[in-house]
Amino acid sequence: MADSSHCFYCREDLGGKRFVRNEGKPVCVRCHTKFCANNCAECHRPIPVESKELSHKGRFWHEECFRCAKCYKPLAKEPFSTKDDRIMCGKCCSKEDAPRCHGCYKPILAGTESVEYKGNSWHDECFTCYHCKRPIGSQSFLSKGTDVYCSPCYDKKFAKHCVSCKKPITSGGVNYQDQPWHNHCFVCSSCSKPLAGTSFTNHQDQVFCVDCYKSSVxxxxxxxxxxxxxxxxxxxxxxxxxxxxxxxxxxxxxxxxxxxxxxxxxxxxxxxxxxxxxx
Structure with missing residues (x-):
């Protein structure tokens, strides 16, 4: 039976010296570090008796090694989370779980202003017009293929322009002789009465309502x-x-x-x- 006054491994006399009992057996500090100590999950070195040891779900760390796997912030006295066996601070864990911005590809953190459109997410400042590059914010927008445009840029680039006023036609309108008109611009050449949806006739490349054609032409x-x-x-x-x-x-x-x-x-x-x- 081993002598309780000697180290179980090296047989060093432990009289008056610091030692550790491991499974009831006396072990000197040096042998404990060598044969009995837990290995740090981060640096893989033994955790000696004189070091503070931290543990979580069957794994062990030196106090100075227990830190966020992403930003390396010390977590010995901080809240933390685990993801895929990695220890992370709350902020980095939120970033890992957050959706990625379709514009800058950085995480969109909880509480951040964002836009969701067609299954993708953007930071509010990253959801910009493809043409002018300005944030769309709360204004209306239209899409062409995979690109989004603010209404003014879409109208300039894609909308038909009225033959009369030359401004874009954003909705409705009249098509006459293969030319587009705003409803309010397609009027009688004599009395300016709107002709959309009414009977009218053409004379010498001018359009007239029935009454003006009868009386004037x-x-x-x-x-x-x-x-x-x-x-x-x-x-x-x-x-x-x-x-x-x-x-x-x-x-x-x-x-x-x-x-x-x-x-x-x-x-x-x-x-x-x-x-x-x-x-």
């Missing part, structure tokens, strides 16, 4: 003296020697027979059927 029927508009009943027109008639007004002056698609004769200013013309 349309020829007058030589029969009824009303304007020939091309709308409604008076769609078909008869032209003869500089004068014009509604088709239904082109009749024999004497017997009122319709002369549309029939032979006729003239006497003075009168249009006559052949029968009346022979009388």
């Amino acid at each position: 349309a020829k007058k029927c030589s029969g009824c003296q009303n304007p020939i508009t091309g709308f409604g009943k008076g769609v078909n027109v008869v032209n003869y020697e500089g004068s014009a008639w509604h088709e239904y007004c082109f009749n024999c002056k004497r017997c009122s027979l319709s002369l549309s698609n029939k032979r006729f004769v003239t006497k003075g200013n009168d249009i006559l059927c052949t029968t009346c013309g022979d009388k």
Whole structure:
């Protein structure tokens, strides 16, 4: 049986000396460090009796080795977390778990202003217009492919521009003769009445509402003296020697027979059927 006054390993006399009992057996400090001490999980060296030892889930550290695996902050007296067997301070652990910014690829920490769009996340200051590079913030934006644009830049780059005012058409609009117009810019050339959704006609590359066309532009029927508009009943027109008639007004002056698609004769200013013309 081993002598309790001697080291179990080296048999050194322990009288008056510091020693450690390991599993009930006396061990000198030197042999304890060599044969019995726990190895530090960080530096892999033994943790001697005279050093403060820290432990967590079956692993051991020197006090000075117990630090964050990312920023190396000492954690002996600080809160800490573990991730994949690594010891980390709370801040670094939050960074590890935080989503990555799609712009700068740095972590977006909890409580940070951020934007989520189409499954990706950005820091608020990183969510910028592809064209002008300014943060979009709370203003509206549009996307083209994978790029996002503030509304002014999108309009400048992609929107159709009104033939009249040259400004971008952001919604709605009228397309006439393959040219785009704002609804409020597509107006009668005479009275400026908006023409979107109404009947109108074109004369010498100008558009007119029905009323203005009748009163200002349309020829007058030589029969009824009303304007020939091309709308409604008076769609078909008869032209003869500089004068014009509604088709239904082109009749024999004497017997009122319709002369549309029939032979006729003239006497003075009168249009006559052949029968009346022979009388």
